[in-house]
């Protein structure tokens with residue numbers, strides 16, 4: 487089989503390797519679609535703090551079960567599946583308390599300690615394999631992983647039915663978080679971005695207000711109050727994780743409310759912690775998902791809440807993976823592209 491090994495900075499080697507044999511409890515999957523994630527882009531450029539080549543990237547994937555190892559009970563050859571890519575120890579405090587997404591010994595398929603899905607086949611533990619409906623497309627399947635990130639952030643947040651919600655950032659994660667927040671009963675939503683085409687997508691996905699923060703005369707707080715009334719937002723999701731976006735959230739948050747940090751910050755942020763203390767703000771991080779979030783995401787996509795055309799802007803064949811990454815890192819077309827999908 488063929489695998490695309492990241493061997494150095496912006497250097498992918500297509501290697502012919504032996505097809506893995508599933509060990510006891512493992513499932514061998516023929517990969518069909520795999521999205522390129524922001525973290526893959528950082529890894530490709532040598533900017534990811536925890537990813538060190540050589541590694542096969544790819545963790546947003548769908549495929550078909552090809553073979554099952556001994557003791558595999560719940561999936562069979564030909565099943566259409568997606569894979570939850572967090573590999574955990576099942577032994578630490580958080581694994582024992584239902585929060586294995588923050589396992590002390592977390593590994594991530596295609597990211598940390600485990601080769602990923604930019605390969606014809608991948609073997610994974612059965613407990614990480616989730617069946618998708620027979621009529622779900624493989625590209626839809628590959629959108630389950632990023633969707634689950636938004637589902638998890640909303641599920642662990644304080645959001646209640648009828649809340650007014652702000653989402654900062656209309657990239658893939660911002661958009662799926664918006665849809666999850668609406669699904670969870672948000673009564674009114676604002677989403678922000680600096681790219682108008684992304685804001686258009688957000689409107690198509692049901693955002694009540696989509697605002698380009700680069701074009702606001704006053705700050706985000708004033709915009710929120712104008713749309714939501716004097717009490718402002720009940721909860722803010724920062725799906726970017728920059729100093730300025732988190733500061734926007736801190737300044738705009740009503741006293742005593744929650745800010746969910748879903749975007750991945752690049753290390754230390756310069757933010758106004760005096761406001762956090764003085765206003766009793768609750769900043770809560772959100773990482774990945776657990777299996778119930780993955781299943782909710784499968785269901786949301788199956789119900790048509792998120793469609794491929796909402797998120798996928800570019801498609802490449804596996805053989806063109808390097809071109810796909812070059813497009814993904816190109817800063818000149820940020821507005822037009824969102825999810826880059828690789829098909830096998």
Ligand SMILES: [Zn+2]
Pocket residue numbers: 523524525545546632
């Ligand atoms: Zn990802």
Ligand SMILES: [Zn+2]
Pocket residue numbers: 574575576577578579580581586588589590591592
């Ligand atoms: Zn653990």
